[in-house]
Amino acid sequence: MAKQFLKGNEAVIKGAMLAGCTAYYGYPITPASEIAHAAAKYFPRAGATFVQAESEVAAINMVYGAAAAGERVMTASSGPGISLKAEGISYCAGAELPCVIVSIMRGGPGLGNIGPEQSDYNQLVKGGGHGNYKNIVLAPNSAQEMCDLGMLAFELADKYRNPVIVAADGFIGQMMEPVVIPEPVKEVPDKKWAVKGTPETYKNVVTSIELDFHDLEIHNQKLQKKYAIIEEQEVRYEEYRTDDADIVLVAYGISSRVAQSAVNELRSEGIKAGLLRPITLFPFPKLKIKELAEKINSFLVVEMSNGQMIDDVRLAVEGKKPVHLYNRMGGFVPTAKEVREKVITIMR
Amino acid sequence: MSKTILRKPEAFYDAFTRKAGDDFLTTTYCPGCGHGILHKLVAEALEDFGVQKKTMFVSPVGCSVFAYYYMDVGNVQAAHGRAPAVATALKRSNPESVVISYQGDGDLAAIGGAEILNAANRGEGITVFFVNNAIYGMTGGQMAPTTLIGQPTMTTPLGRTLENEGYPIRMSEIIATLEAPVYVDRVMLGDIKSIRQARKAVRKALEIQIEKNGFSFIEVLSACPSNLKMTPVDAQKWVREVLADYFPLGVKKDISATFPGKSKERHLLPLSEIPTILDIKESKINKDIIQNFSGKDFHEEIKIAGFGGQGVLSLGIVLSEMGMRHDFEVSWIPSYGPEMRGGTANCSVHLSNKKIGSPVVDRPTVLVAMNLPSIDKFEKDVMEGGYIFYDSSLINKAPKRNDLHVIAIPATKIADELGTTKIANMVIVGAMIEKLKLMSQEIVIDSIGEVIKNKKLIGINKQAIYKGIEFIKNLK
Incomplete structure (x- = not known):
């Protein structure tokens, strides 16, 4: 097993790629920027997509698009950027799009500072955007877990068709520690519901709109059932x-x-x-x-x-x-x- | 002789069964609305070009939010203003597909200003249809960024004014100033003749995507009789005579003849090969040597401080990397934030045989000071019986405490003699490993090449480490 001395912010990218993530859309922000740096370095080497978006808002909507296309996709940011992404995260939750969002928490509120804080717990754990939804939230406490939970995040996202947040703080992102690099996953799931611009998928629709009250209530009840299953099966401590x-x-x-x-x-x-x-x-x-x-x-x-x-x-x-x-x-x-x-x- | 066929295009559903309620034959659009016409022009082109089943249609927030009721293609519904961002990713995921971003004036020109401008500027291989009817339809007739001066809306009841709302925005002209767009055109759905013109523009824009993967932007002036509070006939006349007067029709940019086209290829590396591109290298360590060190019970908290550019952070990383090669528990964290201002830098390293809690070092067992402010700042924090290593070529004031081991090394002078100041930090590494006996000198020397980025400098780094070791030996 290869061991590497890595920043948490680099480890999460290596984990993501080993989990079959093929698209990264992001916007720079301290103390999360090394995640984008690592993605910009490694994603193109794998033929995967890296785009520095014009804004956090655009980045999360690109994530929405790639997730709709059935890709394993991620973005990363910190509090002020996650606030902007809240809109898109809600849409992903509503449309049941699997995606991974890494949040490297910094000092707030407002511009705050770039020191480590855990003040976005409510933002991340309670949803953060509009509507009755939940994110699955993983909290690594080492560079090793940035890699390992980074990988797990993609499995859970696909398993439940739900956004998964990797919630770390400035220290976990910035510090370097030895990381044992895991083996890559064998395969990523083929998503029959995705819209890929192919004859097999052209009848598919990805949307979060349900105009009819009855339909939207049923959709919400379905989401709540899913969250209940997650509460039953995915608790880790x-x-x-x-x-x-x-x-x-x-x-x-x-x-x-x-x-x-x-x-x-x-x-x-x-x-x-x-x-x-x-x-x-x-x-x-x-x-x-x-x-x-x-x-x-x-x-x-x-x-x-x-x-x-x-x-x-x-x-x-x-x-x-x-x-x-x-x-x-x-x-x-x-x-x-x-x-x-x-x-x-x-x-x- | 051409033959007239009266039917809906394949890419347009015959019955709209995705609609709520039980009327599947009429659209959600008002009488006289332009959306239905434009949908059909697009659907007809998709069928004619044989791309229906590889098309993805991104619908916006606005009246056309339900385009997926009508368009028999892959459909993705986007948040308000974000269709070009969603379309960007859909296209990047599947470059062979045809992606349409369909937006209204509020969606595109107001809340989605950044997304359209940047998708256009990146030259995404998508086609944008921008329906400009100078008013918000779905939300009930509020002012759009394209609402004309004097035009009354629900949020400009006395008419739009220059003083309060400014000028209506001409998006096609703005998009045409960018380098990447291949084809930018403004058309209208004002009468049969102009609809024919619009049909041509729609087809050309899609062809540019299908054949050359280029970005096109078609602005379509269109009527909204319900919110303009006009009859459909009057609304169309208003589009022809009033709207098209402020928003001049015609091609704003067309480089399709010379545009070389963009690649549609995407070759993803197989999963099994991902580790090969992640710079993962196994270091070959002699486990017998390590055993002499890793069995010890110890915990060192090291603070390394100096000016930016002295290699303070990399000194910490080298110590940590070497610690990892001895199977120690290791952590490294830089100081950042306000401390970084003014050109000073420091980092904290833990080396231990026990699990490390916080990576911060408040009470160092070892302080490495590469400039005077570092002594001033951190000397008082060093644990009793701890060590201070300092660069005596730069610091002319020795630490005052007498309960510590203080080691003065002219690191910068030694480095200069070797030819470059930059390796002063490595001289200190050598001194530290000789003095503290924490690590195997053999392993440090053998693996320094794996750790430093510039491989040309491996030799001189090794020399610097040797000089540091030698310096300590000669002190005895």
Whole structure:
């Protein structure tokens, strides 16, 4: 197995290509630009399509077009760009077009800054655009997972005909780590519903419009059923020393690595701390959290936002145990020391 | 003698069964609307050219949103204004196909201004039909970017004014200024004669795509009797006499005779060959050597700082790459944001045999300082008992702390003696591996060629590393 030292932003492109992605449409934005750089370098070598679009809006609509044509297609951006893409993501969800969108979260709101934040949790996990829809959201916490979850994203997108977001932060995108390069997928699915400009597909229609109220309600119900199946089958998380824990930290992305260091420090001091790391943010590991709520004393959510994921944790805990927050904003990544001190304050 | 056949073109459905309700024989268009006529001109051409089944029709938001009720071809419905972006990707996915982007005036000239301009400028191999009736139809008669001065609409009840809304926009003339478009024409659906003219333009535009994969733009002046609040006959007359007066008919650009054509080829590499193009190289590492290092319990947090251009970031990457070759846990992250301003740069490297948490280094065990501001900024943060390596050819003020190992190396001077200042960072790498004994010198020297980008400089980089090692040895 070949191991390479890669930026998360490069690893996600290699993963995408190994998953059979053949089209990239994007617009530059820090701290996601290396994704476009890598795509511009590697996609043409494979005969695949790379286009720098005129805007984030155009880019996501190109993604819509390529997805309609049955290709494995992706784009990448950061908060301000994802805001612009929200329109197109909603259309993809409505027309049930599989596509992958990588979001490298930065500081907000507005122009904010280019430091890492996790303040777009709600934007990504709750949909972000108009209408009753959900994105599948994967949250890597290493360059390796940028590659691996980048690959998985395409499988899930096709399996459910749904947009999949790879939600990372500026650090996961910018940092370099060793990545074990996986084998490419054997084949990509042939999509009978796609519009390809061929005699086999010319009767197909891709649209998100349903003028008739009855038809649109049925369509929405169908989408909700799909999301329910996703919630049943696709929950992914990692547990670390939760077995005998008194307090469980809940964190994803870069925060989960800091939280894990904090857990190690606390354990060495005899404090029984554990970590639950959601790998899928939608579907959220709510049953696991509910189960933990039965046996532990309290939760501490660590996130780089004003406290967004904490709402989902609270919904899962159903008020049974206290749920605390340790958060930083503005581009700061919490340190293990800060998290440890917060835990000690809670335990006191 | 030509024969008259009275039937709908193949590419136009006989019955519109995709329509809601139970009337499948009439369209959703109002009496006197131009859309039906243009749909049929397009459908007829697609049939005549034998491309019906390889055509993809992108419908916009506007009255023609339901073009897929009528056009018996592949159909993709786009968001408001985005049809040219969607069409771009459809065509790129299947370059052999025929792609039509069909848009109204609000869709194309207002909300979709960027998309049409840039698709045209890229010279996408698509055909754009732009229906200009000087008003928003579907949303109920609001002002369009092409609404004429003085023309009343629901959002300009007293008529469009120069002061508040500005001039109506002439899209064909704008598109014609671009280099890439092959054929730009403005026609109208004003009477039988002008419809015949429009038919010719439609056919020519599609031929340019089919034969040469070129971009064409056909603006079609058309009547909207319902929103103009006129009879169909009066509305057509208004198109002929008023609309066509502001928007002059005729070819705005035509380079079809000299346009060489664009390739329709797309050769995707088989999946099994993807790894070959991803620059994935297996490095051959002697596992026996690594064992002497990877078994140790250690965790180094290294901060490397200096001016931009001194190779500060690449010093960190080289250490990390070498760490990876020893099967260490490794992370590297550059400082970015405001810290990058003013020409200073730093990066953080973790080398450990344990899983790495945050990649940030707040309390370095090792500081590499390549300029004075780096000493000023980071000396205080170094862990007690840690190391500072600094370039003594550039820093004339030694670190003050006495609870650290401080190593002064004239790295820039040594590099200059070797012929280039740029390898001062490699002199420091050599010094670090000799002093810290973290890694195998053999592996570092052997694999430096895999790590540096400019392969011509492998030799001199190796020399620099040797000089660094030698410098430390001579200190003893």
